[in-house]
Amino acid sequence: METQKWIDKGYDIIVEFAPKILAAILIWIIGNWVIKMVMKGVKKAMTKANYEDSLKKFLLNLLNWIFKIVLILVVLGTVGVETTSFAAILAAAGLAIGMALQGSLGNFAGGVLIMIFKPFKIGDLIEAQGEIGAVKEIEIFTTKLTGLSNKEIIIPNGALSNGNIINYTTEGTRRVDLVFGVSYDADIKQTKEVLMNVLTSNPKVLKEPAPAVTVLELADSSVNFAVRPWSKAEDYWSVYFEVTENTKEALDAAGIEIPYPHSVEIQKEG
Template identity: 85%
Template sequence: MDTQKWIDKGYDLIVDFGPKIIAAILIWIIGNWIIKMVLKGIRKAMTKANYDESLKKFLLNLITWVFKIVLILVVLGTVGIETTSFAAILAAAGLAVGLALQGSLGNFAGGVLIMIFKPFKIGDLIEAQGEVGIVKEIEIFTTKITGLSNREIIIPNGALSNGNIINYTTEGTRRVDLVFGVGYDSDIKKTKEVFSQVLASNPKVLKDPAPTIAVSELADSSINFVVRPWCTAEDYWNVYFGVTEDVKEALDAAGIEIPYPHAVEIQKEG
């Protein structure tokens, strides 16, 4: 009697849950195949768009986990297990993690935007967040640049992506802006010729675009000239320092005075 009762219960369970279990297994198999195909397409699209390798791996892992969780919830629902509580737990956990990692998530989002839109790349000379340096490494949460004094500077990607970025490497050339003052008794034409000779003798100064030499200001004690040569991005500081030194020597050789403050001593006879 008891044996027959258990057989009947087993039969009822098979009848009730057998189709659901079979459906759940089929959904799991087909779902995994669909996820695999979707991920394959996403991977191809990322490769075609030339996504950064670290970003590509991170996004693929994230998408895979999202798809897997959704598939598991669908399978559990097919079997007959209530999934509302699971979804509520996941939502609450996601909210808690989001609040706890608000700053980190902002940096992550900034890193994703930087890697997708590529405002700069490794090796570029950039100015951002009050720092100037060469991009050393672009990570998910931070970007590392090497400062002009060989300092490693780590900038959070959230601030970096939301601020102004000056990329000196993109165009390939840079203009060096220099200002030199000479005395009021100096001949303007002769002074310009001295500047032109200095620029022409510097092999790192580009001929095209042509440099600019002009009077910019009649100051209190000097005639100020702007001297603006062009050079490649990597030669910027060599040209800046080299031209400054050469101009001083050339002006001295030409007898053109560079004004400097004078102290006047007045003695009163007692």
């Protein structure tokens, strides 16, 4: 008699829960298939939009986990498990993690923005956060630059995305801004010819845009000339140093004096 009672009870449980379990299994199978199709479409869209590999991998994993968690909650709800408490726990955990990782989340958001809007790419020469360097690596939380003296510079993406960024590579060419002072006794026309010859004889100085030499100012002890050659972005420093050196040699050869500070010592007899 007791056995029959337990058999009847088990039968009732099966009758009550079997449809829910079958429905849950069906939802799980269909849900996984839908997630797979959605992830495939998202991956294709990201590839078409030329997302960075690191960003694409991170976002795909994040979306996959979100979809899986939602699917698990739906399946648990289908079999009669109360999911409100689970959702509350997840929300509380997310809030706690967000509070603990505020700085990191800001850097993550900055990394996402950089990878989506692409203000620079690997190899570009940029100036940001008081640093100048070639972009070596763009990661989720930081961007690494190689400085002019071959030092590694690591900048948090949060600060990088919220600050000013100067990209010297985007346009492909750069103007080199130089200033040279000569004596007031020097002939302006001759000086301009000498300086222009220095620019036109340098193969790294571009013909277009054309280089320029103009009188910049009449200073206290010199006439200052603005010398403005253009170069390819990668030749900037070569042009800067070569023009500076060649200018000194050319002015000396032409007998044009480059003034330098003089000090006068006055002694008072006691």
